[in-house]
Amino acid sequence: MITSAYIHIPFCRRKCNYCTFASFTEINLKNTYINNLCKEIQHRYKGEKLKTLYIGGGTPSLLDISDIKRVLSLFVFDSDYEITCEVNPENLSSAWLQSLFQSGINRISIGAQSFNDKLLKIIGRKHSVKDIFNTVINARNAGFSNISVDLIYGIPNQSVCDVSSSVITACELDLEHISTYGLKIEPGSFFYKNLPKNLPDEDMQADMYLKINEICHKYGYHHYEISNFAKKNFISKHNLNYWNAKEYYGFGCASAGYENLVRYSHLSSIEKYCLNPLNLTDLFVLNTQYLLEEYIFLGLRKAEGISTNEIYKKFNINFDNKYEKILSKYSKYFVKTNDRYSLTENGFLISNCILSEFIN
Template structure:
């Protein structure tokens, strides 16, 4: 079992909160050159998963929906040539709402994409403009309707809360709108002000007000309540799914299932080492063209694995499996974990349920602090 991630590093405009690696613009020659390099990378790394069958393929970005049918066709052809993709594989495309027109979805319909992750973020047009998103609320609703029309039965949407000036009433309206769509999966994130982004400058210049912590916590609590009432499982701090609709791709990351990441800045994991590709489209294309190395690599120590496991497992509803820690790492690291957890257990921020150590309703608000206490540096 393994997964494939394909990073499409192009965006048509820069969202004001985003610090991901991406290039702004839609120069078709550059995108074609990138696709050729990507295909070459897939060929070069065809043996890296030792023949493991592929259970998930994820096109992430950037904005993968800048690619057209012909470009996707080339990528799928080379994937099918070199990898065994399971017949029931989850194949996700991240897409901008305004790209999901009927014409575009119609053009993609011969492809095996069976899950869409739509970056709606909010249905409030004023907030969408502040975030410098390309789409408006009408396009967000239309994207989901069009996806249904073209047969997508597994749709995820992204929402952001704690937007500048957002109050509880607006957040309640956003959630109601999202729930009304009846999508299978919702990912939600509290807005963060990443250094150097336009939003970070606007806040520092006093042009916008950051949401107070107390309001952001109330928004998160309301989110959890509404999701539960509407049959969504809170399987990870930021992710909610209808039964059987957890993201299989992300869940595989959390279980240390090997994956290959293709494209600039993509990460790979083969069970022992972690690799990451250069974060520049130009450098990526040139390195591949000139047969030069295009990634760095590190061998993971037992402690690295432990830390990675704690960081991902504590965010999930199951939590940290202490028996798994024993099986995988022997005695020392599980002992370290339990000792480090003791003050948080006493404070009621962690819960021990059988072999599982998980966040309580209060602990979830200080998850990052607890994770820092449990990892070993």
């Protein structure tokens, strides 16, 4: 049974310099989009009790609370639900955050990215450090007891010291969850066409990553996934659903979903989505080999890693024998405890390289 859903809100006031997400500045299409999004949910959602719902973007905090309430009213939730809404700290009023909390959203993820105004400017963010602080204060006052921030490292001109300072600030704000991402310059972004100077190289990004881990550990955060840190009991249940290779709905343009062993996505264009919001594209039926590979490469992203007993039960294979060569090639990056394999911190650092070896 599906118990998770993702909803994409594809609007932003302007594009950040590194952005390759499906986000557009045509905010005038918002009402049409919400109407079609509701239509899609009404047609495809089968009424299961959801444990997690994630409203991401784009900038979901550009929505009116009435839109959010309208979308939420289409779902049934489990008593122990987690509903996350991504917010950008751009002029968010305390009244809006209060209404957001009252609407039933119980977790927010703030796109902070850095606690350094100069670096925020370089990556083209619209907000300032002061805006982040105000958002955290207003969110706490509104009643939110589960707040996450996103931080980016590897920004042009950023030093390891700058990264440390941002992470320490996030930790000292006593937030429940911190996600950190290394900046990637990808086709489609402003930075791709206008390559910035002073980009930290791979070695420096690695130093930044290790520094982040060290600081978060010192402040009592659990490094539960390659890029994610949480206080006790505040692991993102929604993301855990992805890493546990479980099924989920994807609603809205550019969203991806996984239902009945089929992975699918939606077209990225808002206009095309609104022409037929029920149109699913890139349908891909998962066979046993693919399911096994997903179980391994998603599972090894987590600090708890993967269970060889579970792999045997699910796929009838002996993990140690089948992957003997990879396990021995990267032996110093793996920890084995009872029936579980997990990656070390240095293993996380080169996880792309290790995980790709498990894919046929």
